[in-house]
Amino acid sequence: MATLKLEIVTPEAKVYSEDVDMVTLPGVEGLLGIYPLHVPLMTQVAAGEVIAKKAGQELFLAVGEGFAEVSQERVAILTDMAIKADDIDEARAEEAKKRAEARLQEKLSDEEAATVQSALLHSLTQLSVKRRRRV
């Protein structure tokens, strides 16, 4: 059976690059389930959860906002944050969330506010993915 090459890249690193059987990703207009030989597609990605299915196993990743390019044999996701569910440190994410929320109470310039907002979004996404996937 054909496989898909899933690539998830952030400005800091290439987080994930492997052949998988199916990818579920959060598009801005709803969840997308992508199998090999999908029609070429360009979409904006919302913060949320990416599920990579490989040999019956599922891998969960938390991703930030970004863009995705889908072709027949490849899914490339460009995002500002990506982390595997297993690697998420819940305590730290919780703390980061609190910190960001506290900072939002202060008076901030537009630029600072945008940075804090995106940090808050990152930790919220991480938390929701982690909590949903807890066994």
Add this chain to the structure above:
Amino acid sequence: MPSTRDIRRRIKSIKNTAQITKAMQMVASAKMRKAQQAALAGRPYAALMNEVLAAAVAGAGAGGFRHALTETRTGERRAVIVISTDKGLCGALNTNLLREAARFDKDTTVFICAGRKAAQWAGRLKRELAAEFTYKDNPQFADARAISKFAQQLFLEGKVDRVDALYTNFINTLSQRAETRQLLPVGAIKAVDAGLEGEGLGRDLGAASREYLFEPVPADLLGNLLPHYLNYQVFQFLQEAKASEHSARMVAMKNATDNAKQLVKDLTLEYNKIRQASITKELLEITSAAMAMG
């Protein structure tokens, strides 16, 4: 002839200077490693983004859609983002950069400066300064976003007809080159230029051969992707500039340390010669006095 005490004093002061330059060299080389790694790590992202954008622009263009940021105008006015360092002591880095900057036509160009050296230069040479930005030792994406947003605004309000970025491209530790890149209007998307050795520079990413579905519609997608692309480009430039700065500083400081060591060596030789001469002279006096007495 200088006295031995003068020479001793000079040796001591040069040794102190050497110590300082040595310390600065160490600091710069540690920072350089970090900055180079950061520039390297961003490469896959930049490469992929350019591919995606090239496909998106081609796809949207096929649908007869043009984004305001891609609009080519005939006007002469331009803005140049000059990315320099904050501090000196980094060899000819800023000199080379600002020589390039001086080539832009004084009357039709406004400058957007990042880094203190560029702003000082613009003030000294009475160039029109549109804005001055600062960025830290490890450039944050937010810094880049502020600069790029400002440039986009200038362009969209029609105050300038094109925007270029002038920065020092990092080639390797020993060589950095001042380069000008067109930022706006967004034209042909070039392949990633983050190549640490400068490979694959400016390779054209031709129109996509595939037809894409867009979600949301191309106008919205491109509307989000283009500003992000520009922000990221500026971010990449900042990182390149930082990597260049630290490399140049390390090399400059290494040269300074080596020179100081050589100077100390020469002076020590001189010092010993004078000391030897005075001993010989004294001995001569004593023996001749003894002979005269005898």
